[in-house]
Amino acid sequence: MPNAKPDNFEISADPKRSLDFVRTIVKTDIASGKNDGRVHTRFPPEPNGYLHIGHAKSIFLNFGIAEEFGGKCNLRFDDTNPVKEEEEYVESIQEDVRWLGLTWEGAPLFASDYFEQMYAWAEKLIEDGKAYVCDLPLEEVRQGRGTLTKPGINSPHRDRSPSENLDLFRKMRAGEFPDGSRTLRAKIDMTHANMNMRDPVMYRILRATHHRTGDAWCIYPMYDWAHGNEDSIEGITHSICTLEFEDHRPLYDWFLDSLGVFHPQQIEFARLDLTYTMMSKRKLLELVVDGKVSGWDDPRMPTISGLRRRGYSPESIRNFCERIGVAKFNSTIDIQLLEHCVREDLNKRAPRVMGVMRPLKLVIENYPEGQVEELDAINNPEDPEAGTRKVPFSKVLYIEQADFREAAPRKFFRMVPGREVRLRYGYFVTCTGCTKDESGTVVEVQCSYDPETKGGDSPDGRKVKGTIHWVSAARALDAELRLYGHLFTQENPSDTAEGQTYLDHLNPDSLEVIRDAKVEPSLAGAAPGTQVQFERNGYFCVDVDTTADKLVFNRTVTLKDSWKKIEKKGGGEKGG
Ligand code: ATP
Ligand code: MG
Numbered sequence: 290m291p292n293a294k295p296d297n298f299e300i301s302a303d304p305k306r307s308l309d310f311v312r313t314i315v316k317t318d319i320a321s322g323k324n325d326g327r328v329h330t331r332f333p334p335e336p337n338g339y340l341h342i343g344h345a346k347s348i349f350l351n352f353g354i355a356e357e358f359g360g361k362c363n364l365r366f367d368d369t370n371p372v373k374e375e376e377e378y379v380e381s382i383q384e385d386v387r388w389l390g391l392t393w394e395g396a397p398l399f400a401s402d403y404f405e406q407m408y409a410w411a412e413k414l415i416e417d418g419k420a421y422v423c424d425l426p427l428e429e430v431r432q433g434r435g436t437l438t439k440p441g442i443n444s445p446h447r448d449r450s451p452s453e454n455l456d457l458f459r460k461m462r463a464g465e466f467p468d469g470s471r472t473l474r475a476k477i478d479m480t481h482a483n484m485n486m487r488d489p490v491m492y493r494i495l496r497a498t499h500h501r502t503g504d505a506w507c508i509y510p511m512y513d514w515a516h517g518n519e520d521s522i523e524g525i526t527h528s529i530c531t532l533e534f535e536d537h538r539p540l541y542d543w544f545l546d547s548l549g550v551f552h553p554q555q556i557e558f559a560r561l562d563l564t565y566t567m568m569s570k571r572k573l574l575e576l577v578v579d580g581k582v583s584g585w586d587d588p589r590m591p592t593i594s595g596l597r598r599r600g601y602s603p604e605s606i607r608n609f610c611e612r613i614g615v616a617k618f619n620s621t622i623d624i625q626l627l628e629h630c631v632r633e634d635l636n637k638r639a640p641r642v643m644g645v646m647r648p649l650k651l652v653i654e655n656y657p658e659g660q661v662e663e664l665d666a667i668n669n670p671e672d673p674e675a676g677t678r679k680v681p682f683s684k685v686l687y688i689e690q691a692d693f694r695e696a697a698p699r700k701f702f703r704m705v706p707g708r709e710v711r712l713r714y715g716y717f718v719t720c721t722g723c724t725k726d727e728s729g730t731v732v733e734v735q736c737s738y739d740p741e742t743k744g745g746d747s748p749d750g751r752k753v754k755g756t757i758h759w760v761s762a763a764r765a766l767d768a769e770l771r772l773y774g775h776l777f778t779q780e781n782p783s784d785t786a787e788g789q790t791y792l793d794h795l796n797p798d799s800l801e802v803i804r805d806a807k808v809e810p811s812l813a814g815a816a817p818g819t820q821v822q823f824e825r826n827g828y829f830c831v832d833v834d835t836t837a838d839k840l841v842f843n844r845t846v847t848l849k850d851s852w853k854k855i856e857k858k859g860g861g862e863k864g865g
Pocket of ligand 2: 335
């Protein structure tokens with residue numbers, strides 16, 4: 290089992306670390322003067338869904354390389370399939386890339402802007418006898434290509450003359466044939482060991498309105514024909530993609546060499562997979578459409594917009610991508626590493642505040658009625674610059690239900706009748722009793738305080754084992770807290786038994802809503818996106834659903850970090 294950090298683990302910003310294999314290739318190319326030392330990469334999403342954390346890996350790799358080697362990185366929408374693509378996705382993708390802190394070269398580019406150039410190149414291949422119009426329906430084309438163990442068979446239309454092919458292809462474009470009735474195919478080798486080389490389809494007839502070109506075209510280029518051409522047109526030097534395209538590279542090479550145009554070098558790397566989630570845009574779309582989540586930006590989604598709403602910062606995502614490195618073998622990363630990265634970041638940045646998830650009334654019997662003291666609380670012990678704030682203390686407070694037990698087990702150091710505990714930034718208090726309702730549920734706890742212990746220290750050096758958080762009942766704000774679990778119940782949701790799908794592994798408890806939490810008054814007016822640590826309860830982020838009456842918080846992550854333990858054991862990567 291490989292270690293959590295692949296061999297070529299590196300943080301690119303740190304020159305002392307070794308380069309990953311992609312950067313090594315780039316560096317070697319610069320040294321040898323290839324492409325006149327130019328480095329030009331691109332991030333080429335298909336606008337058929339929102340970006341996810343896997344895309345972030347590709348984004349940081351492509352933009353990172355451009356940045357580090359003085360090159361450029363394009364943002365190009367690979368919009369060659371009119372059926373699944375939408376303007377909404379074009380907008381969200383730009384927003385997400387910007388939010389991650391990256392700037393693309395010039396304006397965003399669109400593959401659809403190259404339709405005319407690609408069409409001209411297709412005519413050139415036809416004229417050179419390297420492409421032909423095939424009258425077989427798509428299904429028969431597919432069958433005729435054979436299998437891994439069975440060679441394909443030549444299309445009966447394979448030996449048409451270039452002039453006949455040109456005429457037919459022009460008629461295809463002119464709309465003279467019905468959808469799906471003909472294709473343009475590359476003339477390569479129907480017995481080739483690589484299935485991709487068995488006369489692949491370059492164009493299909495499809496009357497669909499494109500989000501940018503409208504109804505100008507009724508033939509659309511296939512991905513394999515289009516993708517390498519797009520890179521060539523833009524002068525991309527290093528065309529970085531995921532491993533599943535390794536088998537397609539010989540075809541891209543064949544197209545570019547046959548055309549005699551600029552030839553980018555394709556480099557494949559392992560895609561990101563995370564436990565307890567998945568990255569397929571098709572499946573993520575299904576979750577959105579079926580209402581299994583509230584939208585693409587549901588905080589449980591692995592999308593960039595979901596992570597943003599959940600409270601992840603761009604820095605934590607970047608840091609995660611740097612830690613996982615770039616390798617040539619597929620593996621699944623433990624989602625706890627991602628959580629570890631956001632904790633690390635928020636630990637440094639998030640102000641500490643007090644909030645009670647499940648309030649229980651605490652009455653300090655010897656505290657003066659009506660008195661309110663403004664006590665000093667430290668904003669962030671990790672950041673001395675963060676200073677202090679005032680929190681109101683009064684006779685009636687709320688504490689966590691979980692912090693009181695009438696009969697306590699041995700290691701319970703919180704509030705128990707007869708025992709003294711510290712109220713954070715407040716006083717030492719000793720529990721004197723509790724009140725229950727008819728059903729036996731504790732509805733109020735009573736205590737007495739020691740006025741000599743203001744600020745949470747006793748002048749006589751007396752120690753207490755427990756410190757608990759609280760809020761003033763009179764001054765607390767109402768809040769809704771949304772707590773999240775993993776979206777799926779098993780590490781690999783796609784690992785399904787006969788008759789099941791990944792949907793059978795959706796976690797029914799992935800969202801818990803606490804509607805009557807109480808938080809300290811310093812949070813009044815906190816804007817959506819504000820990040821805090823509710824002491825002992827986790828890191829939270831103000832949600833866009835917040836109203837004038839009620840603050841709504843998403844829990845970004847709990848405080849308990851199990852990653853360090855996992856890392857020590859040499860885990861972190863699953864399978865692969
Ligand atoms: P899907 O198959 O779910 O539609 P995709 O890979 O086709 O995903 P694209 O929009 O084509 O999605 O991806 C844009 C870029 O992001 C591609 O260069 C692709 O290699 C990269 N990418 C997509 N998913 C991942 C991932 N999980 N890890 C790393 N890179 C990824
Ligand atoms: Mg794709």
